[in-house]
Amino acid sequence: MTLRRPSLAVVLGVLALLVAGAAVLFSAAGTGTAAPGLRASTVPQARGVVRLDRSARFPASVVPTVARARTALRLGGLRAQDVLLGCPTGAADLGTWCLDRGVRGVAPHAEAARTCVRLGGRLPTAAQLVGAAERLRLSGRADDRDAKALVDPAGRRDLREMSATLVTTTTGSAASGSFANTAPTTLQFVTVYDNGNAGGFAGGVPSGTAERFRCAYGRRQPTPATP
Numbered sequence: 001m002t003l004r005r006p007s008l009a010v011v012l013g014v015l016a017l018l019v020a021g022a023a024v025l026f027s028a029a030g031t032g033t034a035a036p037g038l039r040a041s042t043v044p045q046a047r048g049v050v051r052l053d054r055s056a057r058f059p060a061s062v063v064p065t066v067a068r069a070r071t072a073l074r075l076g077g078l079r080a081q082d083v084l085l086g087c088p089t090g091a092a093d094l095g096t097w098c099l100d101r102g103v104r105g106v107a108p109h110a111e112a113a114r115t116c117v118r119l120g121g122r123l124p125t126a127a128q129l130v131g132a133a134e135r136l137r138l139s140g141r142a143d144d145r146d147a148k149a150l151v152d153p154a155g156r157r158d159l160r161e162m163s164a165t166l167v168t169t170t171t172g173s174a175a176s177g178s179f180a181n182t183a184p185t186t187l188q189f190v191t192v193y194d195n196g197n198a199g200g201f202a203g204g205v206p207s208g209t210a211e212r213f214r215c216a217y218g219r220r221q222p223t224p225a226t227p
Helices: 008-028 067-072 109-118 126-132
Strands: 091-093 097-100 105-107 161-168 187-193 200-206 211-213 216-218
Touching: 097 126, 105 109, 109 161, 109 211, 126 161, 126 187, 126 200
Parallel strands: 161 211
Antiparallel strands: 091 097, 097 216, 105 211, 161 187, 187 200
16 A cells, blocks of 8 residues: 655645644633733723633623723713712702702792893792692691691791792783782782692782792702802
């Protein structure tokens, strides 16, 4: 039997298979062939070799953040937590809006409205006050419990709060104000009281009458609300 020398093509083919097999073994073992002792890792390392996962992909964490992307992670000079929406100091968070936890004082309707605007807010409507009664202590009647409603423990007087809701007791031109009388007695604001944390309507008061009030706000970047 005579042995024939293998052809050059066969020899090269066998060598190629051996090299490919060795590469697969090195990859599976997490060992690179770039330098002796160098191991591949899924954790990015300086001048290291990244090992692919089972789907032949590398983790996104190995991709460096470019300068523009690092800038995009901030809003100007602010961090993400600096621009989260919230309520002013002293106001309760009621979901999409905020309301002062306590009354700010006593004032006629127009003056109270201007105060709230200066603070970045507005007078709450009667419906908003009634709806917030379960969450906040509103001004209450003398028969309300002190722990739940804001009452006058000395005089045991019935207290109520101003709302932004306006009504008029007449119709036509008689209901209109004028430069000389911007707050006619026929123009009244609806007042609200705690009513055992259920909320209740306490009637109308002429808009020029001083009454207790608090302010409402939209949720925003938290800042102190001071007069």
